[in-house]
Amino acid sequence: AQSVTQLGSHVSVSEGALVLLRCNYSSSVPPYLFWYVQYPNQGLQLLLKYTTGATLVKGINGFEAEFKKSETSFHLTKPSAHMSDAAEYFCAVIPMDSSYKLIFGSGTRLLVRP
């Protein structure tokens, strides 16, 4: 069964530092890939997605992710962290099996130090 692995349940960075959140998926057929962010007491908001085309995807709030098929990875980056980026981030996939369901990783909580 398809699975998503997010390395690091907590990541702490200083304000202005690079943000790197890791995501790997398990599938021989690349699925559709998504990154969502969740702020406290709120639902999920899409940051970016990869379906086809260019492997470097730009999203909202300065985030981007690169799909690497050979590494089965879809890591999320942001060049300079802002205090407002503190939240929980979820990597998710939709398998190419017409299941229409998002399979989520366990999430990474990003802490931004002043």
Next chain:
Amino acid sequence: KAGVTQTPRYLIKTRGQQVTLSCSPISGHRSVSWYQQTPGQGLQFLFEYFSETQRNKGNFPGRFSGRQFSNSRSEMNVSTLELGDSALYLCASSGGDSYNEQFFGPGTRLTVL
């Protein structure tokens, strides 16, 4: 354009009771999915409806059920509540294709005592 709305936002029930949660999708969206979020199990898929038909179901017991109405609004029902059902229940709507973005509502926080 109004987002996905869920009612109620908070709910407290006791074991053995049943509960119904409601979700109104974004106008024009025909697909509604439900997810359960808990600290221990994370985000798990419950079921997905498209044009009043359940297209897929997750690995949850039969106590969890849902339906979708002709206006795409959806409800999920949990019968015979257990303590472990305490969770944030999230609803998401989309156009219905796998590559479509799923837009999430704020969720319903269910507490079972």
